[in-house]
Amino acid sequence: MAWWKAWIEQEGVTVKGTPHFNPDPDAETLYKAMKGIGTNEQAITDVLTRRSNMQRQQIAKSFKAQFGKDLTETLKSELSGKFERLIVALMYPPYRYEAKELHDAMKGSRDDVSGFVDPGLALQDAQDLYAAGEKINGTDEMKFITILCTRSAPHLMRVFEEYEKIANKSIEDSIKSETHGSLEEAMLTVVKCTRNVHCYFAERLHYAMKGAGTLDGTLIRNIVSRSEIDLNLIKNQFKKMYGKTLSSMITEDTSGDYKNALLSLVGNDP
Structure with a gap:
């Protein structure tokens, strides 16, 4: 199964993190972005949507060590609305986020390791x-x-x-x-x-944005949870099924810092 995991990692991931990573400057950037009056939302987006989840956890530790504050709580106090909801979702370790969203209720005790079929x-x-x-x-x-x-x-x-x-x-x-x-x-x-997990998630993303209004919880949950797994493959399936890119639909249905952060997580169109 090693080749399959390597292929997924190469082809499916939209958020891969940054090489030669050092959490200290990122933590300082975030601190400056929220210091004083006003908030630099773009700086927050640039850092947190371009780091892997593991790197975000290290940034949070550095933030606490340098400034004595919890990064997630600081983000909550400085941000609001859908943008806050998205950014805070990024700060959860994957297992906690999935538990929070009741994702584990679908998993049960499923055997997805061996791939053997009797x-x-x-x-x-x-x-x-x-x-x-x-x-x-x-x-x-x-x-x-x-x-x-x-x-x-x-x-x-x-x-x-x-x-x-x-x-x-x-x-x-x-x-x-x-x-x-x-x-x-x-x-x-x-x-x-x-039958087709990428088709399923493409449907969920389309469902979240079609018609009047946007189901932001569904949109955030699916993009955050799949961004380090197979979001590129979901994007390809989305284009095949609906004749438009995921990025274009996000652009049509969202706005402001929320839109920019979503687009940064989704990455370039295929």
């Missing part, structure tokens, strides 16, 4: 899903939850293929007929992420 187990899972839904009156929802939330993506792709052979319908159609409400939505999301 054809026999995939067939058994497909049969179990069929027996838990289409084959009976009612639905064994826990069986669906257990399989969809604990198996790896490659394994689930094989399960979906086997399921369609058994049930003569897609797993999505079965979920729609067997469940409803928030459970249906959650299960369909797992399937969509399994």
Whole structure:
């Protein structure tokens, strides 16, 4: 799996951090940007959107050591609105941010490490899903939850293929007929992420900005959480699906320092 991780790191990341990094000057820049009357929002954007999360944590430590203040709390006191929400989100360590946004609720105890697919187990899972839904009156929802939330993506792709052979319908159609409400939505999301995770996030970003108003929480959460993982790949998928770049839609739907910070995280268009 090492080659896959290296490829993702090279191709998918929009925020890679800066080489020859020294947190002390960055901390001093941020301090000066918030010292006295007024705030230099552009200086804050230039520093924090161009550093990796690991580098931001080191800047926060340096800020505390040099000036005796908590960087995140200082940012909260100096900024406001959507720009504050975005910048503060950048300051969370990834695991804390994902927990805060309930991202771990989707992960469960999923096996995404080995990438190994056991054809026999995939067939058994497909049969179990069929027996838990289409084959009976009612639905064994826990069986669906257990399989969809604990198996790896490659394994689930094989399960979906086997399921369609058994049930003569897609797993999505079965979920729609067997469940409803928030459970249906959650299960369909797992399937969509399994089939094409970049398509899923492109849809979420488009959904956040289409129509009247912008769902800023969704926009911030998806850009921040994917900027050091695969945002470039999501941008490519976004362009294929909607015929416009993610940057252009952000430019249309946001403004000011908030817009500038988002565009800096998103990076150049493909």
